[in-house]
Amino acid sequence: MTVSRFAQGWVLHALLSHWRRHPLQLLMLACGLIAATALWSGVQALNDQARNSYDQAAERFNSLAQTQLISRAGGDFSEQHYIDLRRMGWKVTPLLEGRLELPDSQSLRIIGLDPLTLTLPGVQSSRSLPGNFDLSRFLTPPGQLLVSQSTADSLKHLWENTQVAQLFISAQTGRLPDLQVNPELTDEEVITDIHLAQQLLQQPGKVTRLLLTANPPGPLPEAQQALLRLITAEDEADLTRLTQSFHLNLTALSLLAFVVGLLIVYSCINLAFEQRRPLRRILHSCGVSQRQLLGWLLAELLLLGVLAALPGLITGYLIASLLLPDLAASLRGLYGAQVSGSLTLQPAWWLSGVAMAAGGVLLAAILPLIRLMKPATTQPEDKSKRFPYVCSWLTLTGALLWLIALLLMQAGESLASGFLLLTSLLFGAALLMPACLNGLLKLAERSSRGPVSQWLWADARLQLPGLSLALMALLLALSTSIGVGGMVEGFRKTFSGWLDQRLAAEIYLRADNPQQAEAIEHWLADRDDVEIVLPSRRTEISLQGWPVELRGFKPHATYSDHWPLLSSLPSPWEQVAEQPALLINEQLARNLNLSPGDSIQLPAAEGDKTFIIAAIYSDYGNPKGQLMLSIERMLLHWPDAVAGSYALRVQPRKVDALMQALIEHFSLDTSNLFDQQAVKGYSTQLFERTFAATHALNLFILGVAAIALFSSLLMLSAMRLSQLAPVWACGISRRSLMLYELVKLLTLAMLTALLAIPLGLLLNLCLVKIINVRAFGWELPLYHFPGQWLWLLSLALIAALLAALIPLLRLYFSSPSDLLRSFSHDN
């Protein structure tokens, strides 16, 4: 007979009473769950925020995922083409995009559009314009600017400066445009009517793109064919594709943090279930069936999961808010992607966070639940008895995972298989670690001479089952830190050296328009302080779906003496100067599987042109493919390539004076005139911000591992008394016992850290040689940083010391009666 439904409430009451008696266990369980949920949901919030921003941009203006017409030369073109094409029945809508530089290094991304043609049937009208769009106010002077709240606030402040306000004032009404706040917009993004945009960007009669709102009625007319290029959605890589690797890296780290957090949860649930064996027997004998008990246990776990989800999500939100500015800056710097600076969280994010917490707690409880439901002894199971059996299984599974990793190393080609390889390596090593530590401690026990040292190592082995999970968490955290930290440091070292080589010219400048470019060229030609002017031109093409920048340069020793070439034909610079040959960046060469000596066909104005690959150069940080050829040859085949970029060789002591003169003559500012140091500074800053999230996540994972160690030690400390009491009775004082406990724990942490070093190096190797190549297209030289290992080793010892502090003090201050209680119940 089973108990009634009403009486079952008492079953839950009995089960929950365990947590009342063991509040520390509950606290540790909550800590693990909160840490796991927070780190996972924090990174998901960041990724969602970024993806939403890309989607909003893409869906509003189909910036990259829409069939469109762009200038063959890149840049803007006359809106007359738009008028002509409309007259010929082409359903196109114009778009003008540009950046408006404002004082104090502020800038706005202006997007001008024509709402009448953008909302024609057939266009993705529902998401093309923000929800609170008002057509008449948008079109009627002084017009309307759709902006985020933060941009609206900045603009109001900026308009106090009359010079800035003048830029925005409508010629017809003499008034400033209305500001319409829209939460869907990212910061710095301004949507307005195309005519107001032309005024703001000082590009009257210009457009940057024509979006097709219906299939083209036929081939592009000849007049447009020469100037415009039709690109379809399939031809272009969108932001999602470019940034996929970036987000995948973050997701992988957050998943690792989630798993490390779950290890704490598992260890708490396992102990709680072991301690509740007698309760299970009593409940069973009182008429609670196995099924009912299982149901209540699941209900209890779900309740705990859901309760921990809320603080976990709040912590995740705080973490995401902390990391968002750096993430937004690096995405903007690397990919030109605009990500809103303030978090807007979707209900799906909250729900997925709760689901992850509840799912995580259930996942962590599977094994303890199975063990609890087995009709076994009533006493808590002695882990040390089960350990050899468990250890064999862990070792076997670990070996299997390493075998999978080996196979993936040989066979895998995709980025996903790369991450699977890393996962197999990491978790395989974690599973192999208990057997490894057991072996090392056995060796130490056998080689020790004194009885105390023999006991010390034997006792450390005894503690291993209880500490294995926490030590696995520590191994994962440390090896990830060594691997990822080594990769980042190696990247920093390579990047810094590469920047020094690549940025050989003293000054870089970019003209605002062709007229200014011509004037600057003439002006520079008359200057004695300029040793040489190295102009360059650029245009955008697409090769097998990859966005590629084609750059023309003037062959000169500045390039041939400094540029870092990875592989080349003999005399590559001479070949580029004299023949139809070009240089290709590493990522594009890898994507298209090209080597020096191979030929490549490029779409030129008069048809495809064939070039020989003379060399491959490293091009870190660039998500796009790049090809470099001589400027003369570029003008021959791409006459409309945009001019206006220059590298100037100047004697270092004359740099400041020349820059000042340029500023005075051409009103150039920091947005288009840089000295070498400024470019390096910006690049280095971008580098730091790109890896800020990685650094923070690494640190968080290490923190979670320390909590795991603390929680294990705290929960073991009660059990330890009965193991230490006989030694104390034999004449080892409590003070000595405390010191021995510390030595044992520090040794275990040290051994774990030592095992983490080769694992971290292996991880570093995989990141540098496999993941980076598959994710970004570049391979980095492998560097080792023993100083970093020492630092992490010390950090592991400090974490172990901190984790051990409270349990050790509890032992030291435990009264003799606590120890004596182990021997008899007579007290």
Add this chain to the structure above:
Amino acid sequence: MLTATGLCKTYNTPQGPLQVFSNLNLTLLQGESLALMGESGCGKSTLLQLLAGLEQADAGSIALAGQQLLLMSDHQRALFRRQHLGIVFQQLNLIPSLTAQDNLAFQARIAGKVDLDWMETLTQRLELNALTERYPHQLSGGQQQRVAIGRALALKPALILADEPTGSLDERTGDAVMQLFLELVRDSGASLLMVTHSARLADLLDRRLTLHNGQLQ
């Protein structure tokens, strides 16, 4: 050998101070065996723990092998215990991480008093030859207590303190272990103070005292 004078012990409990005994006196001669009896909770084990230096008395003095136990620090008492006392409890006497052999020799080794012949004798007489490489969890209750007795004796201590050493065993096993224990204690020449509930076992010892209302009778 052992002289305890004016011993007082009070525990603070949630219900108020609980006096276990006051002004308690006890003497034990060299080679003498003494059974300490009394009702459950009367303080027998507490007295034994005070004599072992595991607990600290509130007042009085304990002179053991010429040294004042109550004047020593916790660390000094541990060193003293290591050198001069053999203790056998009712349960959980063994170090779980060491084999039976290492358990047996542990205290003698840390005290630097290893007598290999004596150890061999103990192993044989306690019938532990086949069990030396086993860990505590691989031994039965009776086997565990035999190892615990061996460990207490291996040191050749001046005084053996035993708290119901066969209390957790069935009568037949308990009797066999006890017989062996007493034989070995006599052979070692040590004094013995044993807490027991059993009058039958108490009869096997030289003398018997009962703790009642905090006084020995």
